[in-house]
Amino acid sequence: MAEPGTIDRPSYGMVGGGPGAFIGDVHRKAIALDGSARLLAGCFSRHHEGTLETGRSLGLDPQRLYRTFEEMAAAEAARDDGIDFVVIVTPNASHHPAAKAFLSRGIHVVCDKPLTLEISEAEELAALARRNDLLFCTTYTYTGYPAVKHARAMVAAGELGEIRFVNAEYAQEWLATPLERDGKHKQAAWRGDPAQTGIVNAVGDIGTHVENLVRTVTGLRIGYLSARLDTLVPGRRLDDNATVLVDYEGGARGVYWVSQVAIGRDNALRLRVFGSKGSLEWSQEDPDHLQVSMLGRPSERLSRGRDPFHPGAQRHSRIPAGHPEGYFEAFANVYRAFTAALRKKLAGKALAGEDLDFPGIEDGISGVRFIHRCVESSSRGSARVSF
Amino acid sequence: MAEPGTIDRPSYGMVGGGPGAFIGDVHRKAIALDGSARLLAGCFSRHHEGTLETGRSLGLDPQRLYRTFEEMAAAEAARDDGIDFVVIVTPNASHHPAAKAFLSRGIHVVCDKPLTLEISEAEELAALARRNDLLFCTTYTYTGYPAVKHARAMVAAGELGEIRFVNAEYAQEWLATPLERDGKHKQAAWRGDPAQTGIVNAVGDIGTHVENLVRTVTGLRIGYLSARLDTLVPGRRLDDNATVLVDYEGGARGVYWVSQVAIGRDNALRLRVFGSKGSLEWSQEDPDHLQVSMLGRPSERLSRGRDPFHPGAQRHSRIPAGHPEGYFEAFANVYRAFTAALRKKLAGKALAGEDLDFPGIEDGISGVRFIHRCVESSSRGSARVSF
Amino acid sequence: MAEPGTIDRPSYGMVGGGPGAFIGDVHRKAIALDGSARLLAGCFSRHHEGTLETGRSLGLDPQRLYRTFEEMAAAEAARDDGIDFVVIVTPNASHHPAAKAFLSRGIHVVCDKPLTLEISEAEELAALARRNDLLFCTTYTYTGYPAVKHARAMVAAGELGEIRFVNAEYAQEWLATPLERDGKHKQAAWRGDPAQTGIVNAVGDIGTHVENLVRTVTGLRIGYLSARLDTLVPGRRLDDNATVLVDYEGGARGVYWVSQVAIGRDNALRLRVFGSKGSLEWSQEDPDHLQVSMLGRPSERLSRGRDPFHPGAQRHSRIPAGHPEGYFEAFANVYRAFTAALRKKLAGKALAGEDLDFPGIEDGISGVRFIHRCVESSSRGSARVSF
């Protein structure tokens, strides 16, 4: 088998991503696009038949298809040619035990968001990764877009001046009806079930993307927040809409809105950042462009690949301006950065800050904290709570 | 002089709108577009020279140019050919005394928003108008757009189902710098001065437009709100940005955001209404179009003048689809509806509800209440307050 | 600046614009918006009852409502207080005799486009106007938009470099069905009738707008053209779609496309101009904005009213950025410029080039020539013909 970058690329295993799952295949394709890593092992399903079926279709060695993630962690850690890292793409409730199993065995981890159900669980993983000197990536995909990197670079360079206000939102239509009730829609079913998804639905699934996107682009840290979680479809068990007033450390303010009942919206994650000198706006559904407005000037529409796109953002691109890159490429960028750091680490080299250009465990912890603070505030009449 | 509709059109006078003012001239042009009324009298400025200068340029009879609005109200009420109605376009603080003067003399009133500084003042005007059987229009211009009428008709007909969430915003750039400080910008100066503008700036100037637009389109009434008023430009005396969480009576929720420090935005009033069957979106800067999305269907872009534009909305238009109508036409629609009602009233006919298709005094009162409730909530740490 | 009631504003009469007509009322409203002139006389319809009805509704003196335009020209020329100018808004075939009647009597003329049926007729009017020292305006409305003025200023200042290519189009849906056949649609009926409209339909009605817009913005003069006129709705008598390859003097090239069978398009006039340093794009349906792209830079979206809008363009505006101006305001700008020049002329002052900032008789002649050259080329298999 020969793929771009083959020779020294790391190997990985996957937990989750079996038959009927959505996101696991996306991770695999995103890794394959750049040939960032080789898939060698898996525990794709809670049902071993599912794991075998997926493993077969992927051409994996049956010896490396496991019944449980614990078994997989133990067996792979014991092999000379064991996997370098694991990708965890199960429902939220299993993230913590799975990640812990691999970290404990010295295997690097990539884990889906939201990272864990409890803040303490996320902090435990962080401590474990640190102790065992392991890399940890939380797949906040949307920060992989080159335009998001450019936005971050603009803010960091002070091009927008002092940041004053952030307006971020993430609107979807898909839960505008009680889709989770008929049981046929696998994702709606587990996301609507507190046992699998945790204390929130929309705030965890898409709210944490908003929180992470703002955190990444602006570098701002939340000081206080006031949240109102809504259940707008009658009979639903968890939130499907939420609005959060955010006070950042340092005086900037923000508002976040997330909704899964917003008819007409596919996956409308949008960010607007206003500073004292200028502003920027980005929409995930048109990811290659970025609107930038400087005080008193006409708005500009930046294209990935066209000046003045920041070189540090541009290197996350593969093709010229006007040839759209999308969600897979954003995902692939996360893996390209993670595996580059991993190769360096495996080669025994020291990692610098710029090597860690992927969402890490601190991002994961912040997301879990965001969930808990929103629930706390909302349950107290949208009281202003400390972050 | 001959204009469309000349013969039976009512006559009016104006308070405010002298040299250097902005909105007075807009009112006059909007009235002239359709020839809805004839300007016969004025007290355009606190400085009589200003009134004389403006009056001269408008070809008015010098006998009907007054030193004070009190004098004007008295003199015009005494004339056989006195004005039928007055248009009040002064800074906010004078709205109440001026409107009171004319209502007391039996003269119908059109007054700019926000209506008054105090809720009790607005209620007093309402009582006075009712007692003297006079029409009262509060010029919330943006509800004059045909697309807004269409949106209102859609909601009223239940086409969007049960309304669940409203996201409305109004963003401008013009106060992103401390423009009010150098004293050269007349409007910035008075709007930044609590003595003339009241206890709020952005919330009063543009926040009330948001409140009125939502109220008009959805018919929803606010039950509770939590507001955070921000002063994002250091040293400014009043708010220049605000976010408000709204709980409507009946269970729907909303969020309003207004900003005058949003670099890159000219006059970006935007409304999104989400129901159980569909949603709509409208942007004031592209007023002839309306985005409508029905559950599971592609979004539609309605054009004023193209099916299925509601006939009751379409009759507020003058030209075919694709020939843009704008701000003047929206303004003219308010006056066309007001003067049509007035002509009917002057002819001694009874007015039906549909004759009152212009923002009235209840809209004015609601706007003032909104201002006060926002201040109250914000000053108490964004506490949830009853409306 | 002209305001309602301004003392020294000129007076006008109108030929056409009676009951059921569309454009006459638009002219009257556009004039009224700024109070640019006073309507005093009319021959609104071929049926005197129609003229009387319209005259009455406009409050005109019955003495000045005429049976024929010849009678009107004679009578008004004989009065001391006769009209200063006439507005001709009849179907195309009567433009020439009507304009000739008034020019012959020393009355200034504003005439709708296309100016005449024959090139020689247009040239005769030009000679007559010159001989009698009269102003002549051909109402190519779309050049009245401030953004068009800005585009013209950019090209004139060389900001786009050498102009290389122009792509202009005007697409409408309204004749996608054989609307003219059932006789109920007054405008479709006369436009589809060669006796009233001339040798072309789409090319004359909207093609000449394209020709004029390009001519105005770029200053380019057509050297040669190759045209293909299509009748895409079976059974129609005249063209409803056309494409024209244009070779300008000096080496630039262009393509024009017009269609009245373009389903989904309301009134989609659009201009793109490409130079060696930059390009611009403007769409009539979003008239307050202009997209400007400079070599290697992100595209900018200029707003009327926001820097760097050219002052010479900005003075054609009445309200700040973000408060949309539309079709009436563009129309009003033509009249504001024409009547300003007329006032100067009536006051005996000399007119400079910049006073003539409205489409004149040369624009009218060019439009008629464009029609004839297109027909000539199309009838010869799209042969390249000299302009």
Add this chain to the structure above:
Amino acid sequence: MAEPGTIDRPSYGMVGGGPGAFIGDVHRKAIALDGSARLLAGCFSRHHEGTLETGRSLGLDPQRLYRTFEEMAAAEAARDDGIDFVVIVTPNASHHPAAKAFLSRGIHVVCDKPLTLEISEAEELAALARRNDLLFCTTYTYTGYPAVKHARAMVAAGELGEIRFVNAEYAQEWLATPLERDGKHKQAAWRGDPAQTGIVNAVGDIGTHVENLVRTVTGLRIGYLSARLDTLVPGRRLDDNATVLVDYEGGARGVYWVSQVAIGRDNALRLRVFGSKGSLEWSQEDPDHLQVSMLGRPSERLSRGRDPFHPGAQRHSRIPAGHPEGYFEAFANVYRAFTAALRKKLAGKALAGEDLDFPGIEDGISGVRFIHRCVESSSRGSARVSF
């Protein structure tokens, strides 16, 4: 469904795509995304060092890195485990000899466009492929987008009625300056050199994409055309802009415009198709959406993944609506369809028409014919020539 590591996936070799080349790596990544095939052999460069370097970086067996494509065709044909197909991504002039070499040896071919320099060469390849019963794919990438498939399905189902007019364009900025002259830009240099690129530049590079896109979506066949090829940058040797009037068989008309000097445009391929019942519009830079307008109705914006997206189009997608797919996915769709057909063929099964859902050799021939007819017409003063 094909996944990374799938056991039965075909193997391929590549000609071209060495150091400094652009498109070869795009092909490899697009194949890797879905794991559609395994790269086993290559002749990536005319310089063997280049081939070795690229081969090494891809982890290929050095035994299968060849000095010439002739050597590669012979050696691979002789191996038991020889490649199933070859991908040819060299400059245009070598397409014909390279494709011929592989077809002659019984190896299936994927070749970049424009297919050959001469029409007869393309026809020779077609005859050879037919004779040897080999699959042939011409990589007109843009037809791989799901939205293009949907557009094709709409037209085929008669949803737009009789097609009347097509307006298609492809505008880029990148050759707005004489980039090919300094020799540093590899692609500009070979594209500007008639020895490598043939008798046209823009018409061949992007014009044939337009021709193919229209052909694919509408099924219309060109009867006659009139073309004007322009060289708008002084001193350039080939065309950089062109406009073509197209008469289709059956009476529909069209206009194509392509430009590589259109400042502000990245890769603006756009298609508009107008029928008697409706129209559609698609822009490659926003590939997941499609604007559809039905007579008298508001325009709709279809999203890939949202109803009513045609199932036959939807199956070319991998992720839900709102998760952007782009250029790589379109490319991957071509390979997914090609390799699916190839697997079926290698398994000895008969191929049905629907198996050939990728651009074939007839598309390749049509493109070369388009180039030659454009040149012929343009050299004769844009004369109307038979296709």
